[in-house]
Amino acid sequence: MSSEKTHKVKDIFVEGSIDPAFIATSITKHATRTDIGAHEIFLGQVRSDIIDGSNVVAIEYTAYRDMALERMTAIREGAFAQWPSMTCLHVHHSLGNVQAGELCFMVFASAPHRVAAREAVAWVVDRIKAELPIFGREVLSDATHVWKTNA
Amino acid sequence: MSSEKTHKVKDIFVEGSIDPAFIATSITKHATRTDIGAHEIFLGQVRSDIIDGSNVVAIEYTAYRDMALERMTAIREGAFAQWPSMTCLHVHHSLGNVQAGELCFMVFASAPHRVAAREAVAWVVDRIKAELPIFGREVLSDATHVWKTNA
């Protein structure tokens, strides 16, 4: 996991939803890093908002991959610069179809103490939502769609 | 999960470490709550600090159970009062022996939007560390022990 701190471009994208079992596996892998005292995990779940009387049943995510991964590398570097005690940072985002109730996004930071992990996750989540060229087509129960926009 | 919002005293204690598979199961249970858009999870992991040249190999947790659960009920009520959009809040803490690298603490909040979940977890984690009568005997590699203190 210390190789996480190297700043080569890592792929964050996974096809379809993020499986909770994958998150458990990711947590388990940190058991050997006994300098870690705190994990902070943010998970995004597709919400079944009601839009013009129809429910969102899924979101289809697309991305401008190369730009997204370049921006993500810069965000990762910024996070380790601001929270140098952070032990590791894992980010995954879905592409393709994610049903309402499924997970589409994970930001997972670990550190010796809680404040670094907490602050880093908040900052990274906010930066990703603002800066990564990811697009979401919300599929509605009436078979129409709308394009999601982060406010 | 909406019954989470009722404020009867819930037991937060589990014997031994918290299994990552249990966390995955807990995440999965929220898939039916499609008004949730954000989960924030804090996990405490037993750190192998070095104390006077010996490593912490485990912490043995004890608690003044009745007082801890009363305080936890008040903290839970305070969290739902401050973040009324919060959908649910799950807290677990270990009792007994937890080895270095294992998980001893989980605070898991879900909400439609991320800020409520994030702020609630930070507040609840800090309150629990400050207010719950939980005691930790750090067992060292030389078979001596020291008592952990939240600064």
Add this chain to the structure above:
Amino acid sequence: MEVLLFGLIAEKAGVDRLTVDASTMQELRNALADRIPDLGGLSHAIAVDRCIVHDNRPLTGSEEIAVLPPFAGG
């Protein structure tokens, strides 16, 4: 030069890439407005070599150009 289109912009254009001629950002914007219906009414940003730019810099034609609707990650 080739221009990548994403999301709502690609949907409106009916394609996910276009070829246009432009030697400045302003020429590029004009060319895109001719080719993408209602582009002026759609919130969007233009990325040059994966960075969003707002100025009127010259373009050599070798840049990677993309038209990006509002982001929706997370």
Add this chain to the structure above:
Amino acid sequence: MEVLLFGLIAEKAGVDRLTVDASTMQELRNALADRIPDLGGLSHAIAVDRCIVHDNRPLTGSEEIAVLPPFAGG
């Protein structure tokens, strides 16, 4: 009245409960100091009916008393 002891305090006392007589908090503190070695040098708080108190309130003897070393949860 019965007094519950926890953590380092229980370790120092060698027991996890004591029976003492006290009609005020001050009498309770004095009685505990007599029974627990070095109590004055150990950071601790006293809970009455599961709330930490700092005053010299009277005690009826039916309260649930506990002596708590520093907390270490989380």
